[in-house]
Amino acid sequence: MSSTAHSFTFIDLFAGIGGFHAALSALGGECVYASEIDEAAAKIYQHNWEMEVAGDIVPETDPVVKVPPHDVLAAGFPCQPFSKSGFQRGMDEARGTLFWNILRILEEHRPSLVLLENVRNIAGPRHAHEWQVIIRSLRELGYQVSSTPAVFSPHLLPPSMGGRPQVRERVFIVGTYVGTEQSHKEVDPVVRNRPIDGWNPQDWVLSDYLQDEDEIADRANYDLTPAEQHWVRVWSEFVLRLRAAGVQKLPGFPIWVDHFRHIDSLVVPDGTPAWKANFLRKNAQFYTEHEELLNRWLDDFDELEDLPASRRKFEWQAQDAASLEDCIMHFRPSGIRVKRPTYVPALVAITQTTILGKPLRRITPREAARLQGLPDSFEFPGQPDSASYKQLGNGVNAGVVYHVARAEMARSGNARWESTLRSSSESFDV
Structure with missing residues (x-):
């Protein structure tokens, strides 16, 4: 599932049970830090990925002292209302939210790539202000991101590329560090909400993923x-x-x-x-x-x-x-x-x-895990099925993360990602 040699490092924030970890390790990455506030999910993460999981980053503490340098920051972050007082600019407007902690880590470590995931509504009219703050704040830190939401679902990705028969539209905010002189230039979203390579989602056979x-x-x-x-x-x-x-x-x-x-x-x-x-x-x-x-x-x-x-x-x-x-x-x-x-x-x-x-x-939980792109070796020891269903429902689809991350690496123009793309398969294979 992962390469023997690590070509980059990543951190996994709001990590859940490790959907980002599954994808990024399959790309050849090494996780150097993970955080998750839910104790049950953290135990599952620790069991499967064999690493310690820190408690969640919280607004009352400075997260920078905990996090080592890294190449990729990944986070399935929660969306919180940001202050609209005076429509302040940049990071100050996000202060007091969990997203502010992500910005502080980016400000300190300047990883090459940031990979964020959220529910579809984050880019809807009810959260227009939050969306503007997120995009503006990332650009002010030097990350080139699209102001157009990148929406994608695993059922749009063919099985040969790691897709799964699950309609799970999520928004991905993906950025490459280019410096503040270039970061405000608009770019297209890294993926479009449509089938890949001529795939017809009606061709899915759900029984192929059942026990x-x-x-x-x-x-x-x-x-x-x-x-x-x-x-x-x-x-x-x-x-x-x-x-x-x-x-x-x-x-x-x-x-x-x-x-x-x-x-x-x-x-x-x-x-x-x-x-x-x-x-x-x-x-x-x-x-x-x-x-x-x-x-x-x-x-x-x-x-x-x-x-x-x-x-x-x-x-x-x-x-x-x-x-x-x-x-x-x-x-x-x-x-x-x-x-x-x-x-x-x-x-x-x-x-x-x-x-x-x-x-x-x-x-079954095993079948639900397959629909999230997790391998059959992934285990949920010592907990009721209801907890496993909850964790999988809160998770990110690993095949989609793999696809989105590769797409951003390919378009970044950054030579550092060329070896990663050469050594990793186009297909996410668990």
Whole structure:
């Protein structure tokens, strides 16, 4: 997974369990410092990467004294509101935030490359001020960065280059140190939010990344509860009966059983939001068109009275799939969402683990780790699965980091990265 000789050094801030470490060590880097405030995640990091992990850098202390010189600073930093008082310039505006500590380290050590990752919303309208401060502050320290967000997801990267079947759009802020005379020149984002090398994301085969059933330890832990199995059975019958009746296109809008009624009797209360009124009308029209079939289905399952309110809602996003067995599912507050089994939604640090239609079970932590580009040798000893899911949901996809880092090294024009690019593969291979 990593080269025998190290061609550069890096530090790993807000390190989680080590997605950056997986990618940068595969490029030939040596990690000389890592920090993570979450003790459980730090233990997993220490176990897998065999190095000590410092507590998180915090605004009340000067981080410079802790951090050794390095060539690359990597950080999946948290986004915090920055002061807008007087719209001050540069680092002072970020003082008191964790991002300020990153700036202090950059100011002191001037690593050749900075590689930051954050959620998509960091570049959205609600965080416009934070985005401006981040870009301006990095440029004032001499780093050439794009003011256009570099958004990318592992499902856009072909498997031959380390991609994975997971839609996980993240923003990357990547900069090369060029000095303050050059750093304010605008550059294009290091990556674009589109498939690489003609790859078609619809060609993903999720089953390629699943474990064989007989190799899953404690297999019963991933089975659905009897109640959850009943929910799936109810909605599986819904789909099968519509298909048998010749319905080629299932509704793309949310199905709300509690609002099934004949279109002629529909009354939309005054003040109902337009989006909800639209869904009410669509549900009524759908019910009217298939009233006899739907009434039999409801009657066979006791009007769904034993289903919680959120499970009486159904979101079909699986196009022409024949049944729930052919799909993946998520139990969401908004209902049971069904998708085609090409790629999964982003792993999240809450209990919305992807459910496979066949075999009917949740994905395992090992499978979730594969979707984050971590090797099967990566371990989660001594902790419950819920903690592993949380850590993976908070993590960064290693294959994407590898791709983004190589792209920045290649375009930097810095001769120091030529040997790294020559000695490393274009493909991220775990």
